[in-house]
Amino acid sequence: xxxxxxxxxxxxxxxxxxxxxxxxxxxxxxxxxxxxxxxxxxxxxxxxxxxxxxxxxxxxxxxxxxxxxxxxxxxxxxxxxxxxxxxxxxxxxxxxxxxxxxxxxxxxxxxxxxxxxxxxxxxxxxxxxxxxxxxxxxxxxxxxxxxxxx
Numbered sequence: 001x002x003x004x005x006x007x008x009x010x011x012x013x014x015x016x017x018x019x020x021x022x023x024x025x026x027x028x029x030x031x032x033x034x035x036x037x038x039x040x041x042x043x044x045x046x047x048x049x050x051x052x053x054x055x056x057x058x059x060x061x062x063x064x065x066x067x068x069x070x071x072x073x074x075x076x077x078x079x080x081x082x083x084x085x086x087x088x089x090x091x092x093x094x095x096x097x098x099x100x101x102x103x104x105x106x107x108x109x110x111x112x113x114x115x116x117x118x119x120x121x122x123x124x125x126x127x128x129x130x131x132x133x134x135x136x137x138x139x140x141x142x143x144x145x146x147x148x149x150x
Contacts, residue, residue: 007064011089011112012045016096019105033099040095048088051077055085068126072134080147082124082138086116087145120144 003009023031052063054076059069077084093109096102127135143150 007089008048011092012048015093015105015108015112019096019100019102019108022104023100023102031100034101035099037095037098041092041099042095044088044090044092044095046088047077047091048085051084051088054078068130072131072138074138074142079142082142082144083116083120086120090116117145 004014055061055069055073055078056063058075059071059073061067061069081087090109090113093105093112097105097109124139128139
């Protein structure tokens with residue numbers, strides 16, 4: 001059952017499946033996805049996957065904070081955003097929303113973004129304790145979500 005509670009399983013398998021079934025139930029054969037937005041889904045998934053591998057390779061630890069990194073990762077995409085993996089989830093879900101033109105997917109995306117934000121706020125406190133002053137400096141130099149914005 002732990003498999004289904006994992007964030008990547010929800011974002012990349014469960015939410016798309018539920019949304020697609022919902023939209024098929026509503027629209028049936030009239031469902032006309034906008035395939036121009038599917039590259040966003042690919043981008044989001046690849047960003048999540050590749051940043052996760054990079055973080056483990058450079059920082060040690062595991063893919064989530066259950067096994068936190070031993071070292072600060074502040075290069076690659078991590079030099080521009082503190083949360084490129086979570087951002088990958090959100091990009092994927094925005095792509096899903098636009099591809100299926102789905103209000104359900106939009107609500108899932110908004111809910112997931114809010115949940116990630118609160119999760120990150122808690123994670124940052126744990127990382128300050130674990131990584132100390134270098135992480136505090138990283139917090140002041142790199143935006144939480146979007147480079148140059150917030």
